[in-house]
Amino acid sequence: MLTFPTCKINIGLRITEKRPDGFHNLQSCFYPVGWSDVLELIPASEFSFTDSGLAIPGDPTKNLCVRAYQLLKADFELPPVQMHLHKIVPIGAGLGGGSSDAAFALKLLNERFALGLTVAQLQDYARRLGSDCAFFIENKPMYCVEKGDVFQEVSLDLSGYTILLVYPNLAISTAEAYAGVRPRLPETPLSEQLQAPIETWRDSVHNDFEDSLFPVYPVLADIKHQLYDIGAVYASMSGSGSTVYGIFQAPVTVSNHLGRYNVWQGKL
Incomplete structure (x- = not known):
């Protein structure tokens, strides 16, 4: 069986406070985007995990897809499978690619072996794998709070718009990004700002990580201006x-300058 784990963008990201458990509370809108990896599940005599495409750092036995299988196997009598992940979505890119792979692995195993898990149950398993994994179970626009794993319905429909993703071949670790943020409550909740026309977002809908990362990585600010x-x-x-x-x-022609980077364009 094949599945295609998509990625997401954050439309606005406000870091509101640091939690006692070391994580941060936030306000953000997660919106699914069609740039995807490929995940295959094949019956096998023993469990194995292989990968291709972009190099995945770290111990393969601790890959989130492997952990998803092990998580379900602890509660269900899962037969062994071969899992193969072809990695396309860049890593350390702020797109949730690894989290998506894990969530889609849970959904694929649930379907393949008729486990009968509900959306809520799958989300509970996904939360144990990572803060934003649970979003990819339903994989639809959501207003996210707390660690990014508590969801509220949002009436935001950008269908018909074109999105251009530009990854400047630069990975930023979550630890590095959070080291520079200063949590604060926004004067106006992001949920209210998103209700305004998209043409007004430029002056109101903000990603707090830009404040600390743009001075360190000027290429990011340059891409945004372009x-x-x-x-x-x-x-x-x-x-x-x-x-x-x-x-x-509407679709756009990518300039030669932006074309130096890893670029994906598609409909929202």
Whole structure:
């Protein structure tokens, strides 16, 4: 069986406070984007995990897809499988690619072996793998609070718009990104700002990580400016970086300068 774990962007990201458990509370809108990896599940005599495409750092036995299988196997009599992940979505890019792989692995195992898990149950398993994993179970626009794993319905529909993702071949670790943030409550909740027309977001909908990361990595600010220069109605860094995206009324021609980077364009 094949599945295609998609990624997400953050439309606004406000870091509101540091939690006693060391994590941070936030306000953000997670929005799914079609740039995807490929995950295959094949019956096998013993469990194995292989990968191709972009190099995945770290111990393969601790890959989130492997952990997803082990998590379900602890509660269900899962037969062994071969899992193969073809990695396309950049790593350390603020797109939630690894979290998506884990969530889609849970969904694929649930379907393949008819485990009968509900959306809520799958989300509970996903939360044990990572803060934003649970989003990818339903994989639809959501307003996210607390650690990014508590969801509220949001009436935001950007279908028809084109998105251009620009990954400048620069990975930023979550630890590095959070080291520079100063948590604070926004004067106006992000949920209210998102209700305004998208043309007004440039001056109100903000990603707090830009404040500390743009001075360290000027290329990110440069990409954001270029996206506005070629007609984006809204542009922002996604998550804790380093992907910068622009939302456009129609498909765009990528300039030679932006074309130096890893670029993906598609419909929202």
